[in-house]
Amino acid sequence: MEVFLDRRVLWLACRHHVCELVQSALWIFLFTDDQAPDNAAYQAIKDVWQDLDTSPAAPFKKLVFRLPVLLELKNEAVEYLTQVLSENSSQVILRDDYDELARTSLSLLGVVPPGEGIKWMKPGACHKARFMANAIFSNKMLAFQVALEYDRSTVSTLRRFVLFNCLLYVPQSHTSLRQGSERMPQ
Numbered sequence: 001m002e003v004f005l006d007r008r009v010l011w012l013a014c015r016h017h018v019c020e021l022v023q024s025a026l027w028i029f030l031f032t033d034d035q036a037p038d039n040a041a042y043q044a045i046k047d048v049w050q051d052l053d054t055s056p057a058a059p060f061k062k063l064v065f066r067l068p069v070l071l072e073l074k075n076e077a078v079e080y081l082t083q084v085l086s087e088n089s090s091q092v093i094l095r096d097d098y099d100e101l102a103r104t105s106l107s108l109l110g111v112v113p114p115g116e117g118i119k120w121m122k123p124g125a126c127h128k129a130r131f132m133a134n135a136i137f138s139n140k141m142l143a144f145q146v147a148l149e150y151d152r153s154t155v156s157t158l159r160r161f162v163l164f165n166c167l168l169y170v171p172q173s174h175t176s177l178r179q180g181s182e183r184m185p186q
Helices: 015-031 040-051 068-085 096-108 133-143 152-183
Strands: 002-004 007-009
Touching: 015 133, 015 152, 040 133, 068 096, 068 152, 096 133, 096 152, 133 152
Parallel strands: none
Antiparallel strands: 002 007
């Protein structure tokens, strides 16, 4: 219990959801917020997805790192995501969106994910209430930026957001899931 505003308050902030709030605030800061329930940029990707070459051999843009601090963060993220995705992982079994997010992030970092390798899933729901939509869709937007014909400004802003996702948000949110599952009774 903590004292806040001269009252005792039980502090129950879930680390996973705190990560989501930070990521969502960054998206709004970089791309501005609209009041529609669906994100128009995500809907645009869904509309053209079937026309994109998303085969494992298809070329896609990856993140490029030049600064030593970013290279160090990249190496840490690659090591963690490779470990989580490996078949022998004792961390946590990732399903559906969590697996897709880890695989697309590792692919953008320039590493072929273990197991199934690179696998671009058809975009799902683009409603803003779907908390992983920002991370998954932004990874796909950056990877297929050429085919989607984004301008330089959009690519630059998108790169900043995806850097945050791949280097900080994804490892941190997956770590909080792992730690939460360790405390859950079997």
